[in-house]
Amino acid sequence: MNLPAKMDVEKDKLRQMHCEFNPLSRCDGSVMYSQGATGLIGAVLGPIEVKTQNLSIDGSYLECNYRPKAGLPQVTDRIREAAIRDVLELALLSEAHPRSKMSVQIQELEDRGSIDACAVNCACLAMLIGGLPLKYSFAAVHAIINEQGEYVLDPDQSETLHQRASFTFAFDSVEGNLLLIQTKGSFKIAQFNDIECLCLAASAEIFQFYRNQVAKYHGRSEATAKKEDVNET
Amino acid sequence: MFHNSNFFEPGKSKPERSFVQLAVKQNQRLDGRRSNESRDVELTFGKDWGSVAVSMGDTKVLAQVTCEMGPPALSRPNEGKIHLNVYLGGVAFLDEAHTTHDQRSLKLNSLLERTFRSSRSIDLESLCVAVEKHVWCIRVNVNVLNHDGNLYDASTIATLAALMHFRRPDVWYKDGELRIFKKKEREFIPLLFHHYPVSVTYCVYKSSVQPILDPTLLEENAADSVIVLSFNSFQELCSLTAGGTAPTNARIIMQCARNAAVRCKSLLNFVRKALALDEECRSQGDQSVDGLVALILNTEHKLSYNKLMGRQKQEQQPPPSEKMQLDNNESSETPVANEEPSKEESAGAPMDTSDWLPHDEDSQELPMRSEASPSKAGLKGKQSRGKYKANKKTPPRKQNHSDSEEEAKRYI
Numbered sequence: 001m002n003l004p005a006k007m008d009v010e011k012d013k014l015r016q017m018h019c020e021f022n023p024l025s026r027c028d029g030s031v032m033y034s035q036g037a038t039g040l041i042g043a044v045l046g047p048i049e050v051k052t053q054n055l056s057i058d059g060s061y062l063e064c065n066y067r068p069k070a071g072l073p074q075v076t077d078r079i080r081e082a083a084i085r086d087v088l089e090l091a092l093l094s095e096a097h098p099r100s101k102m103s104v105q106i107q108e109l110e111d112r113g114s115i116d117a118c119a120v121n122c123a124c125l126a127m128l129i130g131g132l133p134l135k136y137s138f139a140a141v142h143a144i145i146n147e148q149g150e151y152v153l154d155p156d157q158s159e160t161l162h163q164r165a166s167f168t169f170a171f172d173s174v175e176g177n178l179l180l181i182q183t184k185g186s187f188k189i190a191q192f193n194d195i196e197c198l199c200l201a202a203s204a205e206i207f208q209f210y211r212n213q214v215a216k217y218h219g220r221s222e223a224t225a226k227k228e229d230v231n232e233t
Numbered sequence: 234m235f236h237n238s239n240f241f242e243p244g245k246s247k248p249e250r251s252f253v254q255l256a257v258k259q260n261q262r263l264d265g266r267r268s269n270e271s272r273d274v275e276l277t278f279g280k281d282w283g284s285v286a287v288s289m290g291d292t293k294v295l296a297q298v299t300c301e302m303g304p305p306a307l308s309r310p311n312e313g314k315i316h317l318n319v320y321l322g323g324v325a326f327l328d329e330a331h332t333t334h335d336q337r338s339l340k341l342n343s344l345l346e347r348t349f350r351s352s353r354s355i356d357l358e359s360l361c362v363a364v365e366k367h368v369w370c371i372r373v374n375v376n377v378l379n380h381d382g383n384l385y386d387a388s389t390i391a392t393l394a395a396l397m398h399f400r401r402p403d404v405w406y407k408d409g410e411l412r413i414f415k416k417k418e419r420e421f422i423p424l425l426f427h428h429y430p431v432s433v434t435y436c437v438y439k440s441s442v443q444p445i446l447d448p449t450l451l452e453e454n455a456a457d458s459v460i461v462l463s464f465n466s467f468q469e470l471c472s473l474t475a476g477g478t479a480p481t482n483a484r485i486i487m488q489c490a491r492n493a494a495v496r497c498k499s500l501l502n503f504v505r506k507a508l509a510l511d512e513e514c515r516s517q518g519d520q521s522v523d524g525l526v527a528l529i530l531n532t533e534h535k536l537s538y539n540k541l542m543g544r545q546k547q548e549q550q551p552p553p554s555e556k557m558q559l560d561n562n563e564s565s566e567t568p569v570a571n572e573e574p575s576k577e578e579s580a581g582a583p584m585d586t587s588d589w590l591p592h593d594e595d596s597q598e599l600p601m602r603s604e605a606s607p608s609k610a611g612l613k614g615k616q617s618r619g620k621y622k623a624n625k626k627t628p629p630r631k632q633n634h635s636d637s638e639e640e641a642k643r644y645i
Contacts, residue, residue, distance in 0.1 A: 024378060026325065026379055067324075069284070
């Protein structure tokens with residue numbers, strides 16, 4: 001049913017990304033992020049007071065939760081949550097706020113493929129807009145080898161029904177180093193290397209999307225500031 | 234008592250409460266609304282059946298309905314199950330606050346249980362496939378995304394819209410063999426409702442006589458009493474919750490009840506119009522359905538209460554066209570015409586509810602006819618059709634009769 005939506009996008013290109021900043025009012029930073037038909041809400045809160053059992057003198061404690069749309073979190077959701085936490089712990093500058101807690105929450109809105117990579121990207125945007133200290137930003141890309149042996153970047157849910165192998169890579173924005181690798185299925189090492197290069201090239205597009213969206217977000221506030229200055233004069 | 238400073242909420246400190254109560258005494262609210270004015274309600278339906286996001290101002294709620302086949306409860310072997318769950322954790326950051334000094338999730342769960350289950354809004358007997366063996370178990374998951382007051386109304390509207398939007402798979406059962414059809418094989422079936430309850434929340438202050446409709450979080454925390462009333466489209470009371478410290482008299486509650494009944498009716502009309510628009514959008518194909526991603530994309534085409542109700546006022550101007558439509562509905566099929574006058578006589582049902590039900594029947598009967606054309610499929614279609622009709626007819630009439638009897642007694 002969703003085949004026409006993906007066929008509009010080529011196999012070696014990402015689906016269209018959209019995001020909206022601060023849709024929620026109670027947290028320090030939030031983002032609504034969508035990639036194709038997959039959508040998530042991310043929210044961050046912190047630095048805040050930490051419980052005694054989670055106290056850490058040399059750094060802050062990171063709490064990360066992923067919630068599915070229906071029901072309680074299952075084992076797959078916990079695995080996804082652990083992957084996001086691993087990437088966040090690498091990227092977060094926790095020494096800046098010792099004896100505190102950073103909380104990141106991800107809520108699934110629609111799952112139409114590549115939900116793991118979208119969740120990592122959503123967490124990165126939420127931390128950027130929430131003002132948590134980061135060493136670098138990070139981007140995740142999902143790719144599969146379909147039953148014809150072709151590489152499909154950022155597949156739709158309908159394309160993953162008969163996949164041979166699936167890959168999730170996360171890269172940092174400074175040197176393009178690998179932060180996360182998740183693979184499933186059977187593949188050759190040559191295929192793995194090819195897909196890694198393909199995802200690394202796609203992550204540059206995601207980093208450019210981050211820059212455009214954050215610049216656009218702050219550009220609006222600058223326009224508002226200019227209007228206020230004009231009113232004051 | 235220890236108050237966690239991480240999860241600050243407006244309206245908890247004494248100067249804030251005094252300020253809000255003084256403002257209410259002067260008939261003013263902090264966001265500029267009047268005392269009987271509510272925030273705009275927006276509905277966004279997801280790609281999956283039974284998925285809806287509701288926002289009232291800054292209060293945002295996400296509801297998702299799922300179903301699974303399972304054994305029934307021992308006490309009620311011929312009824313399906315319905316579970317209502319509210320989750321306050323996640324992006325709303327309410328879970329630690331509620332474990333210390335609030336019990337919002339328990340209150341919300343209790344309200345939803347009394348509004349939807351105890352009032353018997355859903356026909357649970359229609360969810361039974363085989364007595365004592367196989368019944369449908371409907372599960373409603375309400376996720377609170379943002380809390381800016383009045384979670385009761387938002388979660389009730391989300392639950393109602395999600396249940397009305399939900400479709401379950403068709404089932405074939407013969408000689409102990411159960412088969413659940415997939416989406417491609419046979420079209421999904423909506424749930425059966427006896428009535429449609431919606432809740433409305435008021436806040437009462439000691440310093441003022443006028444109750445406040447649809448409070449924000451600041452007003453809700455600063456209030457002395459909170460009154461939650463649930464009405465259905467027939468303006469029957471489904472549940473009443475009055476908590477707090479202000480001694481409210483019967484006059485205030487009756488005033489709230491009268492206004493709440495009117496508002497519930499208009500809210501239900503809004504939900505129906507939103508569902509009709511979503512149905513039109515889905516009939517054009519899956520590409521045109523944005524799902525919950527529309528929360529980011531389209532800011533102009535959102536299903537907003539003010540817009541749809543504004544359109545309704547315009548639609549009311551040409552009455553003859555409406556009469557013609559009603560005549561067409563009555564003349565289309567005789568069984569529909571037979572059912573309509575009985576409902577009108579019993580409860581004096583508004584025309585909107587009678588308009589809604591025949592469309593469901595029409596949409597369901599069409600695929601049955603197409604399936605009857607092959608010989609083998611004809612047998613299956615006939616059996617399922619008979620079972621469906623048998624299940625559908627008897628329980629609603631009983632319920633309607635009992636409701637009408639209660640109404641007659643009340644009037645006498």
